[in-house]
Ligand SMILES: [Zn+2]
């Protein structure tokens with residue numbers, strides 16, 4: 001991670017802790033603004049910090065923030081943050097992630113109800129202390145309890161958005177060790193699951209001891225759980241466990257297959273091997289000679305073991321991409337030709353400074369051009385999304401003009417003037433049809449009333465996809481992984497309506513959303529609905545979320561043909577005009 005991204009998280013944390021401590025709202029807002037500036041900053045932060053007055057001349061960075069940035073560049077600390085960390089119970093920090101509990105509320109709970117962590121919050125709910133606080137209604141408390149229970153269920157899982165970059169940097173580090181031929185990750189991460197338990201790494205090397213040492217001595221390792229000649233387990237600072245195994249080069253495919261799973265897929269493969277007079281284990285596929293002793297221990301050479309493809313082939317089965325190795329994926333049927341990141345040619349859901357995005361229209365266009373896209377849709381929030389700076393009718397009309405003006409100045413990409421329009425709880429839209437008709441692309445989104453009944457949610461979302469001016473239903477359930485379950489509409493009814501009206505359903509690629517989720521994608525495809533994958537970018541780095549959406553689509557069996565983002569520019573325009 002770059003300096004500015006690390007520092008941006010520190011400023012975020014500083015703002016949150018200042019709010020917990022009950023500090024002045026304007027100061028908090030200023031610190032939060034600096035976090036955004038840092039997140040979007042491209043360039044060498046240390047060089048800018050070293051230049052007198054350069055930090056202060058950046059938009060949104062005041063004198064005191066500049067001195068904090070300099071201090072951090074010098075010694076890696078922000079004194080004010082350290083002080084707050086010392087004053088505020090550490091157990092309050094995880095509470096900031098509980099849906100329905102902003103920093104302000106966490107601060108109140110701490111000061112007024114002695115809440116210092118998850119357990120004491122639960123206790124305060126149980127013994128009625130929370131209910132006794134002013135402005136703390138029964139409904140709010142029920143929502144907090146719901147969120148606590150929901151968070152507890154997913155507490156040990158890490159988002160793919162954190163785990164994948166971590167695995168990539170670990171693998172890169174380990175590949176540089178002398179003697180190493182290969183390092184790959186397996187497990188649920190390789191299958192593209194939305195959350196993962198541990199990072200499983202497999203390696204081949206001529207010098208296992210060196211490799212083990214490199215892993216166990218990394219500076220971000222907080223605990224070595226096990227360390228042997230060919231296997232090590234460590235816990236990282238980030239709270240995630242990493243298991244590293246060294247395997248034989250000749251058995252790499254068998255090991256990769258075995259440790260990638262899923263368990264159910266492995267069981268099905270072993271069964272397929274048995275019915276063919278063979279035995280499959282993590283060392284290879286062997287002829288079954290009836291002897292119970294493991295064949296590799298008897299010096300038997302395998303029929304296949306070097307690559308996964310060899311093994312599927314020797315079993316006379318089609319090769320399965322890791323994303324299609326779950327219990328519901330049939331072993332015998334040939335998997336579809338899944339979409340790849342390289343098939344993606346546009347992003348149809350992004351935000352600018354007109355609402356809650358960090359970049360201008362032109363800067364967003366530049367990011368899209370850098371990714372080789374032929375089209376970018378600018379889709380800021382509608383008026384009901386007040387906290388997100390949603391646009392009223394007048395501002396939207398002038399925003400449309402702004403988008404068209406930038407579009408006219410660019411030859412490399414086409415900009416679409418769009419909007420992400422709130423769907424009210426009853427299914428009505430946030431703008432009139434006349435205004436929607438002026439836009440090139442209209443997205444509809446649920447943002448509030450995300451706890452309504454499945455029946456109401458179905459009515460609401462079916463109304464949106466049936467509306468003749470809506471092109472895409474974005475993040476259809478509104479869930480946030482590990483924080484908020486979101487709507488639970490009747491998916492069969494929703495995908496049928498989407499297919500009937502030609503409205504696309506979005507896979508929101510933000511790794512905290514991944515909404516639609518994989519199993520919904522499968523349903524949508526079976527019903528004949530179109531899928532679109534978009535990043536919902538609010539900043540430059542968010543464009544890189546695309547891969548998480550692609551992998552979710554792959555898990556749902558998505559092909560390029562069924563994905564709007566793989567269309568050529570003219571196919572896309574035809575689809576939008578239909
Ligand atoms: Zn949204």
Ligand SMILES: [Zn+2]
Pocket residue numbers: 349350351420536
């Ligand atoms: Zn959005």
